[in-house]
Amino acid sequence: MADADPNAGAPFDPSDLAHPEFTPDPSASREEMEALQREIAAVARFEDDHGLLPERIALDSPFEIGSGLPSATQRTLVPEGSGDAGPIVVGIDQAFRGGGGASGTDDGSGESISAAVAIRDGRVIEYAHAVTPLSIPYIPGLLAFREGGPILAALDALSVEPDLLVLDGSGRIHYREAGIATHIGVIHDVPSIGVAKSLLCGDPDEPIDGRPAGWRTPIRADRSMSTVAEDEPVVGYAYQSRQYPNARTINPLYVSPGHRVSPSTAVDLIEALCAGYKLPEPTRLADASADAVTHGSR
DNA sequence: GCGACAG
DNA sequence: ATCTTGTCGC
Numbered sequence: 001m002a003d004a005d006p007n008a009g010a011p012f013d014p015s016d017l018a019h020p021e022f023t024p025d026p027s028a029s030r031e032e033m034e035a036l037q038r039e040i041a042a043v044a045r046f047e048d049d050h051g052l053l054p055e056r057i058a059l060d061s062p063f064e065i066g067s068g069l070p071s072a073t074q075r076t077l078v079p080e081g082s083g084d085a086g087p088i089v090v091g092i093d094q095a096f097r098g099g100g101g102a103s104g105t106d107d108g109s110g111e112s113i114s115a116a117v118a119i120r121d122g123r124v125i126e127y128a129h130a131v132t133p134l135s136i137p138y139i140p141g142l143l144a145f146r147e148g149g150p151i152l153a154a155l156d157a158l159s160v161e162p163d164l165l166v167l168d169g170s171g172r173i174h175y176r177e178a179g180i181a182t183h184i185g186v187i188h189d190v191p192s193i194g195v196a197k198s199l200l201c202g203d204p205d206e207p208i209d210g211r212p213a214g215w216r217t218p219i220r221a222d223r224s225m226s227t228v229a230e231d232e233p234v235v236g237y238a239y240q241s242r243q244y245p246n247a248r249t250i251n252p253l254y255v256s257p258g259h260r261v262s263p264s265t266a267v268d269l270i271e272a273l274c275a276g277y278k279l280p281e282p283t284r285l286a287d288a289s290a291d292a293v294t295h296g297s298r
Numbered sequence: 299g300c301g302a303c304a305g
Numbered sequence: 306a307t308c309t310t311g312t313c314g315c
């Protein structure tokens with residue numbers, strides 16, 4: 001047989017479960033892209049399948065940025081055990097360069113700077129990034145085909161194994177329940193959460209304007225979405241991570257499960273990762289890291 | 299046909 | 306996402 005298992009007898013490794021066949025191909029047709037997203041959604045699991053506890057990954061004070069990014073303090077390789085190291089949370093974000101579009105919408109040219117920041121026990125343990133040429137423009141609903149490759153490249157550059165991925169954009173809050181957080185989470189078979197700054201689709205249970213910090217309301221599937229589980233219409237949450245006392249109002253975040261996390265746990269985990277700013281710390285750091293690479297300071 | 303639309 | 310000055314408020 002030509003298909004002997006090369007990993008027979010090998011110890012369990014999460015990457016063994018990776019699904020390379022789900023890698024987004026920017027040259028695919030729109031129909032093929034949508035078909036792949038339906039396959040991804042069918043494999044995705046929007047329920048808790050992890051050992052993550054909000055209090056175990058909580059960050060009480062924000063990382064100091066402004067004066068340069070905090071330095072990574074990775075401890076040497078420790079298989080398991082020295083004390084008890086907490087879960088590794090990885091935040092990912094992108095910045096862009098070049099592109100020929102006039103007003104900022106692009107034709108697909110230019111390059112993506114994707115940055116990944118790994119955090120454990122309240123400290124940054126590793127930074128990684130990848131610079132990738134872009135081939136297609138941004139199309140609502142097909143974001144993963146533009147930025148999925150760059151994100152996977154950044155994750156490949158990371159030496160540690162993530163226990164949770166926090167991605168910019170949607171997870172289950174997506175027309176085919178396969179936003180970029182779901183796509184990446186399924187490929188790596190790692191728990192993932194999507195954090196978006198605006199709503200792609202779906203309806204909030206309550207109006208979202210002017211809510212106090214800590215407030216949240218479910219986002220339910222609307223008719224533009226194909227819901228796999230008809231009995232579970234909650235696809236995510238609007239979550240007010242920060243609010244000013246009096247001044248102008250801040251919009252909430254839209255949190256949705258990517259893979260192996262339930263909607264409510266996803267918000268609880270993101271809430272624990274927020275430390276005073278609108279964006280969760282892993283995302284803030286990844287954002288700053290991508291900018292640093294883009295502007296040459298790295 | 300019209301409107302909506304993550305980054 | 307990116308392009309950019311000023312402006313309001315603690």
